[in-house]
Amino acid sequence: MLKGKTALVTGSTSGIGLGVALALARQGANVVLNGFGDVEAAKTEVAKTGVRVGYHGADMSQPAQIADLMAYAAKDFGGADILVNNAGIQHVAPVEDFPPEKWDAIIAINLSSAFHTTRLALPGMKQRNWGRVINVASAHGLVASAQKSAYVASKHGIVGFTKSVALETATTGVTVNAICPGWVLTPLVQKQIDARAAQGGISVEQAQRELLGEKQPSLQFTTPEQLGELAVFLCSSAADNVRGVAWNMDGGWVAQ
Numbered sequence: 001m002l003k004g005k006t007a008l009v010t011g012s013t014s015g016i017g018l019g020v021a022l023a024l025a026r027q028g029a030n031v032v033l034n035g036f037g038d039v040e041a042a043k044t045e046v047a048k049t050g051v052r053v054g055y056h057g058a059d060m061s062q063p064a065q066i067a068d069l070m071a072y073a074a075k076d077f078g079g080a081d082i083l084v085n086n087a088g089i090q091h092v093a094p095v096e097d098f099p100p101e102k103w104d105a106i107i108a109i110n111l112s113s114a115f116h117t118t119r120l121a122l123p124g125m126k127q128r129n130w131g132r133v134i135n136v137a138s139a140h141g142l143v144a145s146a147q148k149s150a151y152v153a154s155k156h157g158i159v160g161f162t163k164s165v166a167l168e169t170a171t172t173g174v175t176v177n178a179i180c181p182g183w184v185l186t187p188l189v190q191k192q193i194d195a196r197a198a199q200g201g202i203s204v205e206q207a208q209r210e211l212l213g214e215k216q217p218s219l220q221f222t223t224p225e226q227l228g229e230l231a232v233f234l235c236s237s238a239a240d241n242v243r244g245v246a247w248n249m250d251g252g253w254v255a256q
C-alpha cells in the first residue's frame with residue numbers, strides 16, 4: 001500500500017515509534033529512523049521487512065539538528081511523505097518542584113519539534129499533493145493527571161497544533177491527525193512503574209496492576225503494534241478525509 005513512499009518517524013529506536021515504523025515498513029514504505037539508544041537493532045529490525053532504511057541522530061530538542069534531519073530525508077529519500085512526530089519524554093513532579101530545564105526539554109521535544117519538522121515537510125507533501133502527518137499525542141492530550149504539568153501541556157499543545165495545521169491543509173492531499181495512546185508498556189512507562197514500586201514498597205507486577213487500574217478500564221496495555229496499525233489506517237485512502245482528529249486508543253481511559 002505504501003510502496004514508493006517514505007516515512008520519517010522521530011524517536012523510532014524504541015517503543016511506539018519503532019512499532020509505527022515497522023507497521024509502515026510492512027506496507028512497503030521506506031523508513032527514516034531517528035532517536036537514541038540501540039540504533040543498530042532498530043535499523044536491523046526494520047530492514048528485515050525489505051524496505052530501505054535510513055537513520056539520522058538529530059536531537060529533537062534542537063531546531064538546527066531537526067533542519068539537518070529534514071534535509072537528509074529530502075536529499076537521500078526525496079522527502080518525507082509520511083511524517084510521524086513521535087519523539088517524547090516524561091518527567092513526573094508537582095509543579096512547584098518541577099525543574100525548569102525539564103519543562104523546557106519536554107516542551108521542546110514533545111511539542112516544538114513537531115512544528116519544526118512539519119514546517120519543513122509540508123511544502124514537499126503539498127507539491128506531491130499527498131502527505132500524512134501523524135502526531136503521537138496521548139490520552140494526556142485530552143485529559144490531565146497530577147504531577148505531569150509539562151507533559152500534559154505539551155500533549156494538549158500538540159492536539160491543538162494538529163487541528164490548526166489540518167485546517168490549513170484541508171483542501172490538499174495532505175492530512176494531519178493525532179493519535180492518543182493510553183498506557184503502552186515501553187521504557188517511558190516502565191520507568192514510572194519502577195518508581196511506583198520503589199515508592200510503595202510493592203512488586204513491579206503489583207505496581208503495573210495499580211497503574212492500569214487507576215486510568216485504563218480495559219486493564220490491558222495498548223501495544224506499539226496496535227498503534228502501528230492505526231497509523232497504517234491513517235495512511236490509507238479510506239482515511240483521505242480524516243482530518244484534525246485526536247484519536248484515542250486507550251482502553252477507555254478518556255471515556256470515563
Ligand code: NAD
Nearest residue numbers: 011012013014015016035036059060088138183184186188
Ligand atoms: P520510549 O522512551 O520507548 O521512546 C522514545 C523515543 O524517543 C526513543 O526512540 C528515544 O530515543 C527518542 N527520543 C527521546 N528523546 C529524544 C530526543 N531529544 N531526540 C530524538 N529522539 C529522542 O517512549 P514511548 O513510550 O514509545 O513514547 C513515544 C511517544 O509516545 C512519546 O511522544 C510519548 O509521549 C507518547 N506516548 C507514550 C505512551 C506510553 O504509555 N508509553 C502513552 C501515550 C503517549
